[in-house]
Amino acid sequence: MERITVTTSLIFQFILAFSVLFCIYMIYALLDVLEIDMIAGIGFLIFQPILGLIVSLITIVICLVAGLPIRLVKRIREFWISNPFLPVIGAIAGLILLVLSFNSSFAELNEVALGPETIEKETPDTMLSLIGWFLTAFSLLHFYPRALIRLIRAKQKSNETGHAAGEA
Numbered sequence: 649m650e651r652i653t654v655t656t657s658l659i660f661q662f663i664l665a666f667s668v669l670f671c672i673y674m675i676y677a678l679l680d681v682l683e684i685d686m687i688a689g690i691g692f693l694i695f696q697p698i699l700g701l702i703v704s705l706i707t708i709v710i711c712l713v714a715g716l717p718i719r720l721v722k723r724i725r726e727f728w729i730s731n732p733f734l735p736v737i738g739a740i741a742g743l744i745l746l747v748l749s750f751n752s753s754f755a756e757l758n759e760v761a762l763g764p765e766t767i768e769k770e771t772p773d774t775m776l777s778l779i780g781w782f783l784t785a786f787s788l789l790h791f792y793p794r795a796l797i798r799l800i801r802a803k804q805k806s807n808e809t810g811h812a813a814g815e816a
Contacts, residue, residue, distance in 0.1 A: 665788040673700035732796035738787030745780030749773040
């Protein structure tokens with residue numbers, strides 16, 4: 649039974665992380681499109697999903713390796729599971745960093761070749777994007793929803809018993 653729970657949890661974490669990372673990648677790719685024409689559209693629809701798949705999977709592998717102590721060291725795992733809001737806070741912080749990277753205060757100005765001419769284009773801040781990307785990926789890959797549900801249920805029970813004791 650325990651093995652099924654671990655496998656189900658791992659599959660859920662992988663699907664959640666992959667889905668979110670792929671969507672983030674596609675949003676970044678869409679915002680990077682300079683020209684809208686038939687050739688660029690076909691290239692976008694063919695190549696960007698493939699690149700998004702590859703980048704997302706590589707990120708997941710890196711974050712799985714980085715998170716091995718959470719999965720293999722009992723004390724670290726118990727700490728991580730007993731604090732289920734850590735990955736939630738991490739994912740939210742990562743998403744905030746990704747959004748902030750587009751803010752004109754943080755954005756970078758880069759020269760981009762557009763046909764025969766070169767133009768300057770505002771691009772998201774690289775460091776904020778990378779930190780947000782990996783923080784989001786790591787947090788989602790190590791999010792244990794059962795631990796969060798247990799914590800919420802325990803708080804509800806303690807509130808119910810606290811209210812019942814206060815009424816008596």
